[in-house]
Amino acid sequence: MxxxxxxxxxxxxxxxxxxxxxxxxxxxxxxxxxxxxxxxxxxxxxxxxxxxxxxxxxxxxxxxxxxxxxxxxxxxxxQTAQKEPEPPYLPERLGEVIDLSILKPVCEQIHLDRMREAFAWLGENLPSSSALSFRPNMVFPRHRSVAVEWLSVCGLDVSPLNVNLTNGATSAMTVALMSVAPPGSTVVAEAISHHTLVPLSSYLGIHLAGIAIDSDGMLPEALDAACREGPVRAVFLQPSVVNPTATLMSAERREQLAAVAARHDIAIIENDILGPLVADRPPPLQSFAPERTLYVTSFTKITVPGLRIGYLVAPDRFVAAVANRHLVSNWMATPAIAEIATRWVSNGTAMELVNWQRRALARRHAIATEALGGLSYRAHPQSLHVWLPLTAAHTEEGFVAQARLHGVAIAPGASFQTAEHGRAPAVRISLGSTSEAELRTGLGTVASLAQGNPEALLLAI
Known part of the structure; x- marks a missing residue:
């Protein structure tokens, strides 16, 4: 001192x-x-x-x-006051910039058509409880029962009593963290994780520590060591492709991490917002440790961005805490949007859009394979992005700035960093946030910059 x-x-x-x-x-x-x-x-x-x-x-x-x-x-x-963290995306699209920084699903006319049809149906069929009730228990019992159907597709076998409807994954993440980690406690996450996790933990007064990863995700021995060094309340994991490195964690690694969590009696927060979009994925972590896992999934990234609704599954020991914290932070999910999600799950529209998204992503990944040929990058057939490590010749900040000057916005790896050291420079590139033509152009620009020799920018003064 x-x-x-x-x-x-x-x-x-x-x-x-x-x-x-x-x-x-x-x-x-x-x-x-x-x-x-x-x-x-x-x-x-x-x-x-x-x-x-x-x-x-x-x-x-x-x-x-x-x-x-x-x-x-x-x-x-x-830790002296710092400026608000910059998001890994542009606040708005400016001029002719090709925005490959924000993680979005591929969207075309079908998505607007389905939403318009849903709102037209809602105008004729909105239940009085969804329009007039302030009490979540009066609005959501039917929605929770349908949610169980969707969660079974995600690989979960749960009771409606363990399901909370939220306004998307961010709301669910916030409630989950508040439920398992009081202010001043420690939560650990993969060294490269969700971009909102760092500021969210700070706002909640939670200490966030990054844990070493390899090509299969978080290292179980590193998690075990962190739990032995000091009290840890929860581990936050994104095992299924949505993580920045596009890693699909193996079943064996999931089981190992669940065993470490059980050994130290810590909670698991599993962020699985792509859900059934990822084909042939291993069972969710929740299936290996249902007694301690808070499972998060949503529809925003796999159907339509405007369908801001999600499910937070809590084990019995956390049901009351989750319900209480959701009440004080959100009160309840937006009933009208919940009606659309429930209808789409029931009539097959949700899965129709998931299958559509999978086909669209296949085309986008083919474009990436062609445009980034010769570069080493990480991706998965159903990932909404690619993770591009940079060579020693490039600095992350300089590379992102040069891409921006060439009309392409990409997300710096630093936006996803939870550990202070040990991360190689890289960038995340979204595949779904623009048209296929613009994606091809943007990826071509990024590839040219990555294969070239960086030079300092000269400004005329």
Missing amino acids: TNWRPDPQQLRRPAYLSLAEQIANAIHDGKLVHGTRLPTHRKLAEDLKLSIQTVSRAYDELIRRGMISGEIGRGSFV
Whole structure:
């Protein structure tokens, strides 16, 4: 903590809050700068003649405020206010930019037609409960029963009582994290994970730690080591292609990770938003550890972006927590959209669009194979993107900037990073966010840049 130390004479009750305020003021005043390593809980407790629990509560409070971060096995560090994280996509499409940065399904006229038909049907058939009720239990019993049908296609065997309808996967992720990890606790994830997970954990006051991965996903021995080094409440996993590296985790690896989670009694949050789109996939993690897995799936990435509805499956031990946190954060999913999702599952439209998407992606991957020929990249036949590692000649930031100057937007790998070190430069390229012609042009530009020698940009002044 450099030369600055808290003054024990200035501590007031409650002591943990007074201590947190002293450290916060020192950070604001510049006496503690970004990256400063704070004393261990035990050392500071001894110096100030406080209990370890008091110091721990003070550090937890500062983590909640986003002023310090805790790293398993390393300690606690000052984290001065940073700008809001930039999303891995353009806020809007500008000029002639080909936007390959945002992850979208392929969409054509059929998707608009199906949505228009659904809203026309809804105009004639909207139940009074969906329009007039404030009580989720009055609106969603029928929807939960139909959800079980869809979840069975995803590989789950669950009761309607364990299903919550949410406004998409982001809502479900937020509720799941709130349900298993209180502020100040630690959640671990793959070293390259969901781009909203880092800021979301920060906003919830949760410490997020990245775990090493290989070509099959998270390493079980690395997860086990992290759980042994410090208390971990949950592990967040994306085993089925939607992860940035487009990895389809093997059944054996899923079973191994489930066993580690059981050994340390931690929760699993499984993000499986592509669901049945991924052909011949292994069983979900939830099937290996149903007693501890919170399973998330949705329709946005596999049917129509506007169908913002998802399912969050919670085991019995978390059902009450999930219901309560969903109520305070969302109250309930939008009933009218839930009506459309339920109808589409029941009449086959959802699966029709999934099969359509699979065929469209096959064409997009053929374009990628041709355009990126000669480059080493990661993909899966049903992935909505490719992951392109960069050679040592390129910096990630410079490559993304050069692509943007050439009229193509791509997502930097740093947007998905949860671990501070050990990640090779790479970019994520969406295959579904534009037309096939623009995709071919955009991928051709990226390939030319990747195969060329980077040069510094000269600006006329």
